[in-house]
Amino acid sequence: MKQPLTLAEILAVLSDPQSVTDLKRYFGHAGESAFTGGQFERLGGGGDRPETCNLVTAEDLIAVELLSVRVPPRTALDLLQGALGEAVSAELGEIPTTVALGHPGALPLVEKGQGAYRAWRLLRKADGIGWVVAGKLLARKRPHLVPVYDEVVACAFRTRKDFWRWLHGRLGERDGILAERLADLRRQAELPDTISLLRILDVVMWMRHRDEHTGYRCPGGRLPTSGR
Template structure:
């Protein structure tokens, strides 16, 4: 796929931005479900500041070079294969999905694999929750979608842990499974990204979803993500790149590759 075509695919979602000045954005895009706490302005502000920093085209760690390494098809990062690996039926969960998730440095054990893939009540629960989540972009997700996202996430997380576990918290693995099934809707939440954005101590997937929705609806962030993808193409050199088409996936990649310290385990978030 040519760089020009990749660029055009990445810009499909800009139609909404072209129309936006002509109509008032519905308030549902910033509304939250009943019972969800507000996210403080200082938390939102810090996350936005750090996102824009991670998307800078210049400096000691320019985003274009980082993304070029991440999306190099001959490299050893997951790159776009995480979301693009086929088949990926939107309302089913298969062994291919679990393999794709394993490329992001998490594993699904034998017991959890059987719960998720073998016919039975646990798999039925997951598939029912998955079907209730629409295929759409996070920045236009309203309260009902956020609630459906939360239900899928908590259902998957519950079946990843042993029933005898005192404090089950497979939040990273569950987040990555959800992101695999809805790559434009679920952020890949782990200690690297949440820690960098200042969200880890909140220990709240509800807050994380609201912060990422706000970021993806920010025109300056949108432009910076698109520019970062273009910068990766420009930095490719002889490398063969396959860049994600979803802004959320590109943003996740830029955030994950920016902090200098890696710590992707499941600890450190009470949910």
């Protein structure tokens, strides 16, 4: 089994000119229609805006659908006006919107049994919501702390379990060079600061691997031969 990408390998992907091209294409800056996911964070002003940051709203559910997943109707109603929504809101209320993955204070929030993990587990156990949808809902509510993560991105990184902790570690290496590179990439792609650095990373890795991903036993994303 291949090992997860090293920091140097991630930086090599980000330094490849294709990454800027992919970002512009995904978010609609390349003279063609944007992917619907380009509005995931920005729809309705964002899921972490103060007035709704601790509530799952209809806009959040639509935003998740922009990433090609869906919350079943009964579970959606429970999130909007039922006990599940109240339980998730209570967990969200314990998770600051200002803490970013890789920064001091983030790790205790994403460790097993802690804030974001408890909210993720609560969502994952709901009818019709698996680990992918649960993660995407949380990424909408806490875009600087929780990354969008699915099978394609997991394969591109060659990671599986404990991804939040693993990525936190990479973001903390070499005085935070990964975050600096992501911010620079966001500027090169002429994207607004409302797009989180975690989302920049997710989109780059997803765009690079989505067409070549073969599902089970996929060897993972190919690395650029230069640009490290």
